[in-house]
């Protein structure tokens with residue numbers, strides 16, 4: 550029997566925050582009693598705030614970027630270097646967030662290239678996947694998620710530093726959460742896919758977290774489901790209720 554999977558809670562601040570609000574968020578995280586020895590907790594501020602956040606937030610909370618480029622440093626104006634992130638103690642990144650996929654037209658293949666390159670450079674990657682409302686309504690959820698996962702698996706050589714975030718696009722920022730049972734159903738399919746494509750051992754250790762309108766009031770309901778290994782939180786991560794979500798096991 551392998552070790553139990555460590556619960557993971559990420560706070561994706563997206564393109565929000567100011568110097569003042571970041572100070573307040575970091576101050577509150579530093580002051581509060583958080584279950585971070587049991588829950589791997591990582592915040593993902595905008596690029597501008599990465600270094601001051603890393604400098605000031607407690608060391609048992611990780612800091613990550615929201616996006617990363619798939620090539621080494623060089624002539625890539627406006628991009629985010631994995632090497633520079635590592636150099637600054639920023640040890641995590643998101644890849645494939647649905648906002649990157651839809652607004653910035655990132656393909657499955659580009660997301661996979663970014664994921665593999667970031668891993669090679671030493672980052673832990675939260676790779677995001679998920680279906681749109683139209684895809685869910687046409688019963689294509691599993692087909693879409695498996696397509697996105699297969700694209701990742703074509704490039705990613707080692708899965709030990711990957712956390713998969715299942716974020717149904719229709720549940721992001723809409724207040725319309727997937728029910729915990731809906732999340733579990735897809736997470737179980739993801740684990741089944743992982744067992745088939747990556748082997749039983751990788752599947753057993755792979756953390757699959759849920760994102761989409763998670764908040765302090767609904768987070769606890771997810772705990773009863775065996776394949777939900779944490780959350781990727783958007784809006785609520787900017788609020789004090791993020792602490793409740795990190796402490797979900799004790800509320």
Ligand SMILES: O=C(CO)COP(=O)(O)O
Pocket residue numbers: 561646716720721722723724760761762763781782783784785
């Ligand atoms: O996109 C998300 C996290 O990456 C989820 O956002 P919300 O929690 O605001 O729905």
